[in-house]
Amino acid sequence: MSRRQARCAALQTLFQLDFNNILDKENAINAVLDITKTLKESDSSYMYELINGAIDNKQYIDEKISAVSGDWRLDRMPAVDRNILRIAVYELEFGDENLTPKIIINEAVELAKQFGTDDSGRFINGILGSIVRE
Template identity: 35%
Template structure:
């Protein structure tokens, strides 16, 4: 027996991922959350995460993202004010929110938005805004790589591959969508 295991109850096998959305009645097992290691991300990624926080909060509260942004600009839960890049990313996303959700639904292949983890939804929404509508000096591949890295740090083991694949798909059809 290893030092950390308990003799009273056997350890349940770890879930291999989210249930396939076509299975009726499939239950989603919530994983214990672990704070992300911020030392693995550089400044621009941290600014993106602050923008993701705004999208995540708006989604959870089911309110307009610009209302949450205005509130975060007045009062922030973080120790520092909302960075300018985070604000710009939320403002980039906001006017295209419905179009982005429709694009994600269309190209996610059997994964409706409401079945995705909330963190993945926020990552995909913001990443899609940058990939489809951003005028950044950063290449689309680098942007996709950053959102993939963010998913690796903040979400499930399967999320980075899913985020990368879906953002790549949207980048491929960018001319048709934007």
């Protein structure tokens, strides 16, 4: 499995947690891992880093997103877009990897194209571009 697949698994986990308040993090992770089954140890570690980082820094991340999203409040955004943004902002602000903003934005847009609406890629690109320009 690749880093993109680790991001995909992290997105699926965060999406579950966003919609199901009674589900705990470990159950959500296990449900996703049961489906993917091919996560290498290094990618599994990265998935955990993304999930824990997005959750642990959620308030800060959500404030960064809200500051540039104009009339789009977080609770009005599609859950897929919201969680892709949380992962990407975590990577931009806190990630240990030496990834350029361009790579992070591209990966987020690819996830949006795969899981979001027809407009998700442009929306994600615009929000993340604004955050990087700040």
